[in-house]
Amino acid sequence: MIEKEQPDFGVGGSRNQHFGSRSCRLETAPFRSNQQSAGCCRIGDEAALLVGGGRTCWRTARFPLDSRRTFVTRVGENGRIYKTENDRPPDAALRRLPGHLVSFARFVSRREQRERADRSTLADLVRVPLPLAYGLELEWLGTAGYRLTYAGHSLLIDPYLSRIPLSAVLRRRTVLADPTSHAPLLARGIGSVEGILLGHTHFDHAMDVPALAHTFNTKAYGSDSLMRLMALYEMRDRAVEVRPHHPYELGPFTVTFVPSLHSKLVLGFKVPYDGALSCEHLDQLSAAEYKCGAVYGIRIEVAGTTLYHQGSANVIDDEVPTGGVDIFLAGLAGRSFTPGYWRRVLGRLQPAVVVASHFDDFFRPLSAPLGFTTNVNLTAFPDEIAAISRTIAVAALAPPAMAS
């Protein structure tokens, strides 16, 4: 009997593979002629994965098969296969749904109280000193955005400054960068910008990248979706599609991109706007068209300090570097939808300090007082980390409006 799954990953996409007790044998014919694609099957007590198409050669990978577990397989750029064993199948997401709904109902009933508590927690967190090398500056730009400056050289990471209103998302309006929102950053005198690093291409990470790459006369580093975004601005020559785990020397910074995942923000079931960016006209670039693309954690070494940036709260466990991280720049939004997130990521990174980000309401302009993402519960963050390790410090950086 031959059974074959033929999932359509799309370029840089992902989906769960349930092997269960299914039996089948390898199918050797190409599944698609010009796209990365995959088939899976069971051979004895192993699962085998066959991948190929387009730029990629045929590859196979075998994983030990345990019918109680579910593997997430991912076909990344350059044809690499990524997997994680710690995700959960949809029925587990379903089991967790009542908990998420109760949590949301609690938030709604105590919204003002919660916001006051989060504000007070933030005031405590910004007072915690960071282990930064002498002369190294780290500025939070809101959401998962940062500026890192050392000796007159800067990097920008996931800079999202334009902050479109929620109504623009709901009405599917075309949303492009607002250059006036860049003025405070330009006024800072941040020296030579050696690169703009991008973890994924959702609008709240990527929208300002082309304009900032142009303004600072620099290159943007990220996924093939970033390449497509830059191509829409006729700036493909300013985009670098990164090679995972390859060290990029950018001025005094050594930067490595680590294959990662995005949190399933849709109640634990789904990544919003998943898949690769494929919009072909700037005037059609609505928020929904900024598809997620491939996701990366970003490791940065500079002047003896190592930082690790994870813009969305999910990981591919085996890919996360082990140890040696001083500062973990951790996006908090969606962490409750990723089972065991802190245990999994902190167990690998073992950072000295976790700096919270992506907890702010990114539909408010940066010039307005900071608000909080719905039900983000910053107040719980220090206890969540303490439950994993008493030696890892927690911190946050001053909100952008406060810092400007």
Ligand SMILES: [Zn+2]
């Ligand atoms: Zn995102």
